[in-house]
Amino acid sequence: MASAIHKRGVPLTSVLAFFLVLLLSGCEWELFNLGDGKDGDDDELDPVTSQVTGLELGVSDVYMSVPIYRHGLDMRIVSDVTTENSRRVTLESPGSSLQATLTLIEYTDGLGRNLQDNPGKIVFFTPDTEALANKFANAGGNLTRPPEERPGVGMVGFGRDPDNNLIEIAETDDVSLITLGAVGIGASDLDAARDFYRDQVGLTEKQFIETGSYDEYIMGTPEGRRSLSLVLTQWTDDVERRYQGNETSVRLISEDPEEVIDRTFSEDDDQTQDPDGNRLIIDEEPADLSIPDSDD
Structure with a gap:
């Protein structure tokens, strides 16, 4: 040899x-490869189902904002709480079958906050957009675009509340009363936000909408279960948006809240949050999110 x-x-x-x-x-x-899962299975997350139940939103003056939501959008107050550094008013749509709340928070801790550039929106469903638009304007809301027919969407109008939060008024035959139907947050990376809320949080992608001003994913729960929708919006109109540092929190319930909390907890910020820093408030009690019987 x-x-x-x-x-x-x-x-x-x-x-x-x-x-x-x-x-x-x-x-x-x-x-180097010690501990890798077989065939990469460790990278796959077990499916979990969650549901959005509300949005918390910072406002500059709760006394100025609440009347517009009460009288202009037919919401009612379910709680009014004063804490050491804030006043929190939670509202809901009376008669709605959805578990859906909107909490307006006025901070009294003296810290400077920018509450005028929230890139999300709040969507109300109504059987009559014209009537609701007039009601909203008469209550002091800023009606920026009167309702008009939009191809593939239907009758939709837009307005702004005192802190410039976008209010969408959408007509549908599915409701008989004015109803809070969706809450929206801005996303700096739309696909990454969709993946996060689908894979980490456990929401279902329902629809993708592309317009000349914005693109958005509508996230919800599986077919057959009605719930508040979460709208992930990225603006494409060349106007700079502040996607991070907004005083917004998304409220959630889940079949496996402990797992969702573990997946979404940020060690750096010591809270559950999404990629843009919107806080996630997750009820620690497991929820039954099975599809209800059709006659319920």
């Missing part, structure tokens, strides 16, 4: 060194 190798001009010591390198490299490679 040695003579054959020498005849080819390759020293035996070089061959041994070569095999030693291969052996060490193989060991090092095994050590």
Whole structure:
């Protein structure tokens, strides 16, 4: 063997060194991959189902905002709480079958906050957009676009509350009363936000909408279960938006809240949150989110 190798001009010591390198490299490679799951299964998350139940939103003056939501959008107060550093008013749509609340928070801790650039929106469903638009305007809301027919969408109008939060008024035959139907947050990376709320939180992608001003994913629960929708919006109208640092929180319930909390907890910020820093408030009590019987 040695003579054959020498005849080819390759020293035996070089061959041994070569095999030693291969052996060490193989060991090092095994050590590097120690603990990897079989066929990459560890990267796959077990499916979990969650549901959005509300939105918390910072406002500059709760006394100025609440009347517009009460008298202009037919909401009612379910709680009014004063804490050491805030006043929190929670509202809901009376008669709605959805578990859906909107909490307006006025901070009294003296910290400067920008509450005027929230890129999300609040969506109300109504059987009559024209009547609701007039009601909203008469209560002091800023009606920026009167209801009009939009292809593929239906009758939709837009307005602004005192803190410039976007209010969408959408007509549908599915409701007989004015109903809070969806809450929206802005997303700096729309697909990443969709993946986060689908894979980490456990929402279902319901629809993708592309317009000349914005793109959005509508997230909810599986077909057959009615619930408040979460709208993830990215604006495409060349107007700079502040997607991070907004005083918004999304309220959730889940079949497995402990798992969702673990998946979404940020060690850096010591809270559950999404990629843009919107806080997630997750009820720790497991919820029954099975599809109800059709006659319920």
